[in-house]
Amino acid sequence: MAVPPSHARKFTSTIGPDAIRFGDGIVIAPALGKHESEAMSAYTSFFRKGARADLPAPYAELWVVLSGALRVGAASEAVTVRAGDFVHVPEQAPGMVEALEDTTMVCVSVPAH
Template sequence: MAVTPSRARKFSSAIGEDAVRFGDGILIAPALGKEVGRSMSAYTSFFQMGARADLPAPYAEVWVVLSGALRVGAESDAVTVRAGDFVHVPEQAPGVVEALEDTTMVCVSVPAH
């Protein structure tokens, strides 16, 4: 089992060559995986304007929007988050995430996945 390093680590929010395509218009660039982060994982995500994804996931996340804007949630409960905002997406939260503009965000998940 990997041991979490006992030092601060720096990550870039840039979308690099290691990014994975998730549906149409969504890229995910891994940073902190469960093999190192153990209890959490973190990644950068890019949503092209108009890209959509279903929300329900078996883990909670916090998304920090670096640029752009997203609509997150189910119908009348949905919230809009913009650059400088962050949103908590609870485990099994209903709804969708939709990019209102090209959007880059950093995501932290608990538990790690």
């Protein structure tokens, strides 16, 4: 079991060389992972305009949009989020995410994965 640190830590939203690429147009840069925290994970994600991904995940996430715009959810329940907005994506939420513009966001997942 990971022991959480007892002090504040700073992370960057910069996409660095350790980033993981998914398909054409999605890049994820890990910041806080399961090895550091049992409670949550955090990462920066970049979606190139037009990139799409399915939503269902076995954990809840909170996405904070730093720049750009996304459409998130299923059909008539989908929402558009823009720079400065955040969206809660519940565990097993149906639908997909689509980048309406080049978009950078910070994602926090609970529990850690």
